[in-house]
Amino acid sequence: MANNNLQKAIDLANKASEEDKAKNYKEALRLYEQSVQYFLHVVKYEAQGEKAKQSIRAKCADYLDRAEQLKEYLKKAEKQPPTKPV
């Protein structure tokens, strides 16, 4: 079972949370997305036990929630007009 995709997904997720902690939200968002894509591939195409699939899906949900938050934050940050002197 080529679980290098699983390993890749885990590496990406770890990297994403490092970037997240380092406040590189743009990079963290991209990495969260990539890691979920890999996890999803593993769940769909690399037969895992139902239990393993369920726990991977739950992880995906967490990462997606976090990614959503980062996306919202970035959107707001970008829209933030430069504080014009009143």
Next chain:
Amino acid sequence: AKASGISDEEIERQLKALGVD
């Protein structure tokens, strides 16, 4: 509770929602 019952399709949908900038 959501996380425990999520399906592949739901994950895919959220991914697309994220990706589409």
